[in-house]
Amino acid sequence: MQFTAELTGEAATLARTHGEVLARVPATVHAFILVELQKWPLLFGPEQHYQRALLEHFARLPRLELDQAVAGIRRIEAEAGANRLTERNPARFQDDAQALLRKRGLIVAWRSEVDGFFQKVDPALEAQLYPADAPRRLVIQIYASGIAVQREKLWSRFKGAGVRVPLNLEGTNGTEQFLQALFGAREHGRTAPALFAAAIESAPLSPHDAWLIESHEALHALYDGKNTDTSARALTGLSYDRLRTYRDDLTRTLNSKIQSGVESPQAFAAYARSLRINPAAGALLLADDVLLAFLRDVLLAGNGTLFVNNTFVEWAAVQALRRAQPRILVTRFGVRDKLRPFSSMVLFSQPRRSDQIPITQDPVGSFIDVEQLSYYIWLNAEKNPAYRKKTLYVFLAEGVDEMLAIRSDVPAATASGLAPARLSDVCATMAHWLGVPVPDGRPIRPLVS
Known part of the structure; x- marks a missing residue:
């Protein structure tokens, strides 16, 4: 099958270099690869690396073996x-x-054959893309203080996994103090907390290597400042609350298209993928074309991401893990509003003033949700070869004097009877795991030895 694909730059070079082997694979596989190559300018680095490795692997296979x-x-x-x-x-x-x-x-039979084919291909690619000496990774999940945490059920899905560490929260009253202690105080002349500033400079990290994804704005507020330090711009941040205007603009645009008429679901999907709506200034820490396309896709493809803050956090985090594979991912779940009737959410519509229902928060329901959502994020990370056996997972709830830490290379519970740790010690533990320096705190040895 000869396709006509609009490719430029490196994507065009790859297709041209491997044109012979592409012509030998089934048409559906050939088309899939070309569609991915057409997205090349909007792919994250790991996605581009995968496509290169896939084509090179096909090229190395003997003709009969590939057939x-x-x-x-x-x-x-x-x-x-x-x-x-x-x-x-x-x-x-x-x-x-x-x-x-x-x-x-x-x-179903076709999907089974495709899955079987890639199940044989992917192990060879994983060995190439994710060697044993690849850098360590860190995933931090935080419950905001307004969530009605039930201590006896906290992180119950992780029973038997990781280490429960008692915390000494003295001097960390309120969200701002809690987060500043957890990530380290800003050094003079910097806008980023110590952990991120050290990781950006020492690792070093690219902008898509460190992500903040949250329901509200507390993590983003850590980076607000008047100086010209570039470390804040070396992070990727998504705040559901800060994106309110963007979400409204996207909803109105899609609803307008529906009202004017669409030819088919495929035509509407193509229209949605083509939208270029820019968030307001300050809504994002980083606003490059790759992230803008990612944000649009998260809000369009995720079930409920336009309407429920914590669903947005979970889906954006899962997609970031899959596509961008950041070395550091921080999620912060918040209190969601009580769910409204489904009729107020259909067809990307804005409710009429007469139909609006008073907004009330749901702290209890939020806890039930985030227990499941944080578990989904962990599950998806563990399925990803980039994170398997290389990741420290840290779970915290603001105001709760305990945390859960899971090392992916030692997933079972391994320690008990630990002395209470300060949040500065947690920060030092995370820094030690990443191999970067921070000025305060002592690493919690059972987590890093």
Whole structure:
């Protein structure tokens, strides 16, 4: 199958260099790769590395071995008639092929063959992309103080995993003091807390290597300042509250399109993917094209991400883990509003003034939600070879004198009877794990030895 793909730069070079091997794989696989290459300018670094490694792997395989590996996919394509499609645009070919596979009742068999093929390919790619000596990673999940934490149920899904560490919270009354103690005080002339400033300079980290994703604004507030230090701009930050105007603009634009009429679900999806709406100044710590496309996709593809703050945090974090694979990820869940009737959320609509329901917060329901959502984030990280056996997970709830820490290389509980640790000690532990210096605190030895 010869496709006509609009490729430029390195993506065009890759397609041209590996054109022969692309012509040998089944059309649905060929189209998938070209669609990814068309997104090249908006892909994160790890996504680009994967596409390079995939094409190089195909090129190294003996012809007979590759033909045998994809024989099942090719057979199902032929049964569905996908090999007779004449569409040359790879994205439209994907839609047409999927429609044929569904019509013939072959979509499940096709997905099974594709999954089986990549299950054989991915281990070889993982060994190349994620060597044993790859840098360590850190995932921190925080519950905001307004959440009605039930101590007897806190982090109950992690029973038997990690280490419960008692905390001495003296001198950390309130969210601001808690977060400043956890991440280290700003040094003179800096806008970033000590942990992030040290990681940015010592690791070093690129802007997409450290992420803050939160329901409210407390993490982002740590970086507000009047000086010209560049460390804040070396972080990626998403705040549901700060993006309120952007979310409203996106909702109105999509609703307007629906009201004017759409040809098909595929046409509407293509329109949504083409939108270029810029958040207001200050809404993002970093606002490059890659992140703007990521943000749009998170709000459009995530179920409820436009309407529920903690759902936004979970889905954005999962997608960041999968796509950007940051070395440091911090999530902060907050109190969500009580859920409204579904009718107020359909078709990207804004409720009429007469239909609006008073907004009330739900601290108890928020705790139930975030217990599940934080667990999902951990599960998705552990499925990812970038994080497997290389990650320290830290779970905290503001105002609660205990934390949970899980090392992915030692997941079972390994210590008990620990002395209470200060938040500065937690900061030193995280810094030690990453191999960067911080001025205060002593590492909690069972977590780093």
